Amino acid sequence: MRWRKILVPLAVATALGAVVARAEEDKSAQSIEQYREALKDGNPAELYESSGEELWKKPAGPKNVSLEKCDLGLGAGVVKGAYAQLPRYFKDTDKVQDAESRVLTCMSTLQGVDVAKYVNASFGTPEKDDLNAIATYISGQSKGVPVKVSLALPKEQQMYDLGKRMFYYQGGSHDFSCATCHGEEGRRIRLQDLPALATKKGAGSAWTSWPAYRVSAGQMWGMQWRINDCFRQQRFPEPVYASDVTIALSMFMAANANGALMDTPGIKR
Ligand code: HEC
Numbered sequence: 001m002r003w004r005k006i007l008v009p010l011a012v013a014t015a016l017g018a019v020v021a022r023a024e025e026d027k028s029a030q031s032i033e034q035y036r037e038a039l040k041d042g043n044p045a046e047l048y049e050s051s052g053e054e055l056w057k058k059p060a061g062p063k064n065v066s067l068e069k070c071d072l073g074l075g076a077g078v079v080k081g082a083y084a085q086l087p088r089y090f091k092d093t094d095k096v097q098d099a100e101s102r103v104l105t106c107m108s109t110l111q112g113v114d115v116a117k118y119v120n121a122s123f124g125t126p127e128k129d130d131l132n133a134i135a136t137y138i139s140g141q142s143k144g145v146p147v148k149v150s151l152a153l154p155k156e157q158q159m160y161d162l163g164k165r166m167f168y169y170q171g172g173s174h175d176f177s178c179a180t181c182h183g184e185e186g187r188r189i190r191l192q193d194l195p196a197l198a199t200k201k202g203a204g205s206a207w208t209s210w211p212a213y214r215v216s217a218g219q220m221w222g223m224q225w226r227i228n229d230c231f232r233q234q235r236f237p238e239p240v241y242a243s244d245v246t247i248a249l250s251m252f253m254a255a256n257a258n259g260a261l262m263d264t265p266g267i268k269r
Contacts, residue, residue, distance in 0.1 A: 043213060045265030045267065046265065048132065048211075048265065050137075051137075055134050055137075056137055056138075061111025065110055070106035072086070072138065080141050082142065083141065086099050087250055087251045088150060094155075095155070098224075098242070098246070100131055101242035103135065104242055118241075119240065123221075128241075135211050136222070147254060147262060149254040172235040173235045176233075176236075180234075182202070185199070185202065199256065204256075207250075208266075210264065212266030212267060214269065215268065
């Protein structure tokens with residue numbers, strides 16, 4: 001599927017230099033906030049939501065069936081509220097999965113799709129756009145639903161622990177960890193307030209707002225893409241799409257966010 005770039009006024013976002021005085025920064029952050037508010041009524045992400053729904057319901061793949069029977073954790077075919085409980089453990093795969101990895105499983109088992117092509121495709125390609133759109137649709141069906149991620153099963157707790165370890169793991173050319181940029185409140189880079197992702201408040205605001213439409217890029221990003229880009233910012237090697245380390249980090253953020261209300265699709269700088 002081809003994506004038409006959605007053009008929205010970028011005056012606010014692009015007029016800003018990387019380094020500006022603090023007072024100006026505050027003013028700009030405020031304008032971005034106002035801009036976000038203004039767009040809430042007509043969030044371009046909604047286009048992705050409806051494309052995702054179409055992809056979900058359209059027969060496809062060698063078996064020519066839709067994804068509608070996909071079990072996202074609440075039973076085959078139940079989409080409403082499912083995202084708010086992901087990542088979670090799935091018996092059939094014996095794995096903890098997030099939305100994207102679960103969709104890949106369903107594409108493979110239900111539709112007979114060879115998903116390697118989707119895993120290996122770069123972000124911005126039609127394959128990844130499809131997955132982002134589907135994740136946007138699924139998450140939108142949890143809008144307003146409290147995050148309720150379980151750590152009751154040993155594999156779920158292990159995934160959380162792995163995510164936590166990864167969050168604090170320092171390495172690479174700059175010796176950064178996720179915590180270097182997201183470890184405490186009040187950090188800012190390029191006018192973005194960086195949430196403290198180990199806290200309920202920070203994780204609560206971040207986890208619940210992805211997939212999000214990125215105004216500066218004119219793109220829809222799922223959490224997989226968000227994490228991938230932060231690995232880049234951390235000067236770490238690119239993680240494999242939907243691999244355990246990415247799911248573990250999501251598990252860490254999602255469980256920390258428990259109780260916060262899902263508010264997707266989000267809108268970001
Ligand atoms: C060098 C600093 C840096 C590191 C290290 C870093 N990030 Fe980020 N992160 C950012 C910036 C900057 C943003 C704001 C988004 C943007 O404008 O690109 C961000 C945004 C995010 C967001 C979205 C927050 C929101 O409120 O929407 C999440 C989630 C996130 N990062 C997770 C991570 C994870 C997980 C790691 C570790 C793998 C990590 N980040 C490592 C700089 C960093």
